[in-house]
Structure formats: structure tokens, C-alpha cells
Amino acid sequence: MKVEIKHGWTGSLIFECDADSMRVAVEMAVEKKVSLADANLSGANLARANLARANLAGANLARANLARANLAGASLADANLADANLAGANLARANLAGANL
DSSP states (O other): OEEEEEBTTTOOEEEEEEOSSHHHHHHHHHHTTOOOTTBBOTTOBOTTOBOTTOBOTTOBOTTOBOTTOBOTTOBOTTOBOTTOBOTTOBOTTOBOTTOBO
């Protein structure tokens, strides 16, 4: 299925691909070093996703499931993580400056 990741403010397309889930699409974007800054990922199921070193600065991750996700070294500066599930997530060296937790 076609999965689109859109900018949270403008609605413009950041990344699209054929994937079985949003988690797979986000991992593909990170693998290709696509910046997901300001992406709208609210409510996304990203459990166990490998998002190491991802640029998620300013992203809307409210209510996202990030349980056991690898966010090591990720930029989450100014990201909205309100009500996100971070149980067991690896946040080593992640930049959380200004993030809404």
C-alpha cells in the first residue's frame, strides 16, 4: 500500500513509498537519510522501529506508540511527544531539547 509522510504544518509531502505500515515507511525514510523534521506522525504505531539518528526535530509524535523503538542519537528537539508511549525506548544520546513530553 502507498504510505505518505506529510509535513505537519504545510501538509506537503515529505516521503512516500509502498510499505505494509507507517513503521516500515518511517524506517525506510530514516534509512535513506530523509529528514522527518516537522513530520506529522501523530498516533503512528512505531513500536520497535529503528529510528537511530533520525531527524525528527519538531515532529508531531503525539499519541504515537514508540514502545521499544530505537531512538539512539535521534534529534527530537521541539518534537511533540505528548501522550506518546516511550516504554522501553532507547533514547541514548537523543536530543530532547524543547520536546513536549
